[in-house]
Amino acid sequence: MIGGASVEDALTLWASSLRNVKLRIRPLFTQRRVAASAGEFLDGLLGNEPRKTGWMRAEAAGDPGPWRQQAILGRGRWDADALRDVVREYALETLSDADAVLVIDETGFLKQGKASCGVARQYTGSAGKITNCQIGVFASYVSRHGHAFIDRALYLPKEWTEDRRRLKAVHVPKNVEFATKPQIARRMITRAIAAKVPFSFVAADTVYGTGMIEALLRNAGKGYVLGVAANRVFHSWGKPELVSGTAATIAQSLPKTAWRRLSSGEGTKGPRLHDWAYLELADLEASEFNDTLCRRMDTRPLDPPQHRQWRSGLLRHLVSQGHADDKAGGGRRSSLGYRG
16 A cells, blocks of 8 residues: 555656646647657656666667657757646646745756867866866745746856857757856856745755845845855844844854754765854835845754855755755756757
């Protein structure tokens, strides 16, 4: 028995749900054979194969070679952003909650060559160093019901956006220009708000703790927990106790009783522990920003000392967990890029 239902009932439900998903994405494909290939591609991703290469997906689908599978990602004419919207709406049907959190984070996909779109020597937390990789920025929707990716974008370094011939070779549209990771994140948040995605605040790492994202969220009446650099300066106003100085100085001046240790889940090296302290910087009118502006700071007093970090990591791990789940399911090959 599974959740009070028999195995047969559970399998029937899964099959019905999968058919429903295929019906949802069917309008994105103008040709029946392309839609059929997309359905088989989805079947392959959900299969038991340890690695989801084109050849293995083709074999699972009964194709003589990977060409139909590869055509879906490369030569097929369909709107990837429209598919993103379908996925978002599908996820929200189950996960929607007014107290949900929109988590913004990036991850790297290690590469060997130089041909993959956006590949360059750049830092990725996946490897913990500067290495040859692609970087994707992702938005994960997190609620008490679960979590799922609802947006994604490939980061293109300047060495790519300044080389139009290189962009053309991988079918990047002519109107694509360089965008920083915070700018990419701002677009994702803007899309979520425009689509009326219900969430109470945004959590993101220090890369995204910028004024442009703060201003967007304040004006939208959304809260935020954004990581900041240790040298970021803060000032309070209208409060009995003055708060002023860099994030590091303020944190070091707080008594031990001000801190509360919380776990953000299990990591590869054990529990992800963060020490949090809450400080109010100002009282703002609800009609202006709909909340009290505050900053939350945390430290990770791990050994060795270089692992000490400033971040809004209470929920960030769910993005990396989503990628870990994808890898555990066999999604070890990234499909970031543009089709042409």
